[in-house]
Amino acid sequence: MNKLVVGNLVHRPLRSVISAFAVAIEVVMILSIAAIMLGMLNGTAKNQSGIGADMITHPGAASNLIGMSGASASIKVAGILAALPHVTVAAPVYIKLTASSSVENIYGIDFPTFDALKPFVFVAGGPFTGSNDIIIDDIQAAKGLKVGDTIQVLGQPFRICGVVEHGKGGRKFIPITTMGIIDGNEGKASAFYLLTDNSPQFQKVVRDEIHATPGMQQYDVQTMEELLSLLTPEKMPGFNIGLRTVIGIAVIIGFLVIFQSMYTAVIERTREIGILKSMGASRLYIVGIVLSETGLLTLVGIAIGIIATFALRAALHAKFPTQAFTITPGWVASGSLIAFFGALLGAFYPALKAARKDPIDALSYE
Incomplete structure (x- = not known):
């Protein structure tokens, strides 16, 4: 199966590259917006703690x-x-x-x-x-x-x-x-x-x-610990809403690109699918091929996206040294998982469509 999956992807390089880069863009969007927003919060918290005060008061x-x-x-x-x-x-x-x-x-x-x-x-x-x-x-x-x-x-x-x-x-x-x-x-x-x-x-x-x-x-009187506890995503109004909105848009983009790519691939390989089924391939096997192709494309796209995000951080630090850009292992893992399962979800319907094809109709497909 692995040779078949790799062969299918290599046989259509342009579509494979576009799909991988779509996933990469999804990952970059998720990681970069999280890095900028978290960087601003973490930077503010760090700067406030560096003032050296124990308390703060204001009207x-x-x-x-x-x-x-x-x-x-x-x-x-x-x-x-x-x-x-x-x-x-x-x-x-x-x-x-x-x-x-x-x-x-x-x-x-x-x-x-x-x-x-x-x-x-x-x-x-x-x-x-x-x-x-x-x-x-x-x-x-x-x-x-x-x-x-x-x-x-x-x-x-x-x-x-x-x-x-x-x-x-x-x-x-x-x-x-x-x-x-x-x-x-x-x-x-x-x-x-x-x-x-x-x-x-x-x-x-x-x-x-x-x-x-x-x-x-x-007058509002706070210890610095109390003030810093407010500088978290959970306490900042609109922070999580904005983050989830961007993540949602990124997931939709990745979903649609993968869906379109895999759906087109299934249509183009109708005869191939018919041959596999006539040779005894089960529905589960056909689904596995489509999802394996998607998984491999997604892993490549995730890798490109992570590398591109670190490159973006370096470019921003060079151009805007005061801009905080915090990439955390947790968000790298979260962004990767979101992109991976979003892509699999996008490929699920094309995989089912491929598995349901009748071998006789598929073999006669022109």
């Missing part, structure tokens, strides 16, 4: 997805928070979402307090020396930027004063006062990162103290 009207809402709290609240028992550092931040050259969060920070959460590790340069200075991370600098260069951020020119190791919230940091002026919202902050005595018991006390402070009863 209740603000979104848990930092950067998705405006700054509505006074920077002076940081002084009130820093005076609370068990709070050692209160760092105000003004985070603004921008979509100029790419979608990213620009961090407006008070350098002394933000650096006190967990010190920046400078690769080059140093802290702000002026209101139009900007600190970028090493991934951003990989685009060919260096200390002393001028870049456009939020429609304004900024001089790069320092390059730091990545993983401390955002990739670009400007003075919080400058952010307020640019955004027409001076003296405001989006949220406050807190460094506390490291104990869950003390964090509960801090939470209660914040809610007991006049004017802060409606």
Whole structure:
């Protein structure tokens, strides 16, 4: 049977190649969309954990997805928070979402307090020396930027004063006062990162103290563990819906291509099927041939798709070094299984049609 299966595929190389590439495209679609979406979530979670804070608080009207809402709290609240028992550092931040050259969060920070959460590790340069200075991370600098260069951020020119190791919230940091002026919202902050005595018991006390402070009863207070737990596919609205939609489209494409390919193959090989049945081949044997051809095509397509996905990741990292692209073994396995069983499903009806052919009618087929 194996020789027959391989012979059938080699005899029609163009159709075999098209079918294998259709499966490969299906796999690339599944893995790439999952890699981009998971990369964004994982990157955000990693950057937030790298800030070094123990807790975060912001006005209740603000979104848990930092950067998705405006700054509505006074920077002076940081002084009130820093005076609370068990709070050692209160760092105000003004985070603004921008979509100029790419979608990213620009961090407006008070350098002394933000650096006190967990010190920046400078690769080059140093802290702000002026209101139009900007600190970028090493991934951003990989685009060919260096200390002393001028870049456009939020429609304004900024001089790069320092390059730091990545993983401390955002990739670009400007003075919080400058952010307020640019955004027409001076003296405001989006949220406050807190460094506390490291104990869950003390964090509960801090939470209660914040809610007991006049004017802060409606503030949302979270530990960093609680915030990071929200950055998962299950907690992100629309994440799984979008992922399943793309996967569904990919499966439909693979299903239709395999169905059409195998159905055409069955029609073209009607006489061959008649000969096999006249020689005693059972229906199960005929079904096995068609499904084996499909399985071999699918395995080749899956292999091509996985290789193409890793090539796509390399190309994206070279072109867009800040774009997270997370390929996990779990999703490689899931994408492969989805493509494999989707293809078998597409070949099932043509296989049954082949098995049901009457040998006499098949032999007389022109």
